[in-house]
Amino acid sequence: MVTVEVCIGSACYVRGSNQVVNLLNDMIREKNWSDQVALKGSFCMKACQNHIGLGIRVNGKMVPGVTLQNAREMVEKEVSEALA
């Protein structure tokens, strides 16, 4: 099981983390990953203070440089690697 956590603290919310949740839900559905990937919410993981983009963790590891635009692509890559 791969855990993907998305920060829904206010600094990430304003940069579109709510839409990222929708995008990742779509991704999980399209890829038939619902048994292998758990999407979770999280509060501030200090991504805002460290200026590394949206706060996203895959299996507990921060994924730096995520934006609303590249979120699906980046998380898909991380999750594929974790599943492999």
Place this chain on the structure above:
Amino acid sequence: MPMFSNDSRQFKFDVLREISTEAFKGDLDEAEIQARARNMVSLSSPRVRCCVYKEREVLRQRVRLALGEMADDAAAYNPKQIVQVIDAACDGCTIRKIRVTDNCRKCMAKACMAACHFDAISMGTDRSQIDYTKCKECGACARACPYNAIVVTERPCYAHCPVQAISWDENNIAVIDEEKCIDCGQCELACPFGACEDISWVVPVITALRMKTPTFAIVAPSIQGQFGGASLAQIKKSIEMLGFEKCWEVAIGADIVAYHEAQELKEHMEQGRPMTTSCCTAFVNMLRIHYPQQYEENKSSLVTPMIALARKLKQEYPDHGVVFIGPCVAKKQEAMSEISAVDYVLTFEELLAMLASQNIVPEQVEAGADSEQASNFGRGFAQAGGVAAAVQQALKESGDGPATCVYADGAMECKKQLTLMKAGRFTANILEGMSCIGGCIGGPAAIEQMAMVKGRMVKENRENPNHSIGESLEHHVFKDVDMEVTDKKEEGEAR
């Protein structure tokens, strides 16, 4: 069924309820939300403004605020400015403070002309006239007129702003000066068109709950009695039914703040320096922005009860989110404008909208016994005079003598007492400042009438087993929780 007697507040509530309903369903898309919300106003709905297009624009801006965006599309996101003007909703009202009405009899005495020191009044063809280039808005003419024909009216937002942060642009639309605004929310209470409103974070909170993110709700003491006849235990249970893991009373934080504030007061008394309380954020903002010297010298160094309890919870449960729910707009600014232990702030209005969207009626909820109660002194922080009373109690419990208190009821009175303090003419030991008249129960987002709430509180608190602050703190231990504002200068700095 309408829940508010005031139509503009009811409309705000209806929008929040709609957004909450959609957010609980999930997969929220802003364009879709706007499209769906648009149905709230139609050609056949009763007209409250000049036309359906204006109503729709007001609605669109309200939806933006409810989604946690700035009312003005062009404005950059700024969580420091909680209260914003919905420019489409602003009526641009009563720019001229002094006006002559139909009551004018064009009398012989012409008391108005005699009373005017600035030669601004002359007699026109059917009534007296004011030359606004000369008028100084002193109101002498209005007082002199035997027919009450001259009226003094001020824009409600401007009249109620304690810090003169409101002015208007060339189109007479209200503008808030962000350098002066203390986010007290008085303009929100005052505006009859509901044009001054606070930004809301219901959507991310609901997202967190929907995704089962472990989240605590911490509720302001003024929540007692706000939901009909529901007991505090029923209210807490209702909140937990929304998906919060547990609901805590901020009055627990108030107990520890009262305890420490009493200790600090002793130092202040030894040095002959009056101390101001620190629990009301709008009052603290007033000190910080408008009385910086008193902020440095007189303000108690303690955090607010909200932050105290949130820090304790974050220490014990680092992975949990903390959402504060209160009657207050300034608390949003306190928690959201900088990184704090509180992740989000909601108001009672927003809570009611969330409960209504899930058909939860607190009065009908079954609740068991409540084991996590604060003392009645901590709960007293919700009411005028309650903070100083709690500090007095804490002094008494530690065996120290009474202190003298002055209570400033409402922002205007706070300003008066702070001005006295600045001039060195404040003689008591404690200044309890509350920005809202009556205390938090008179807050801009309170739901019930104050008198009703007071009665319910007294009745419910008789049953409380915690008779002293000490008893409450024996049960709720704040070990190694930092109780001081980290850096006074940094308070209020942007996130």
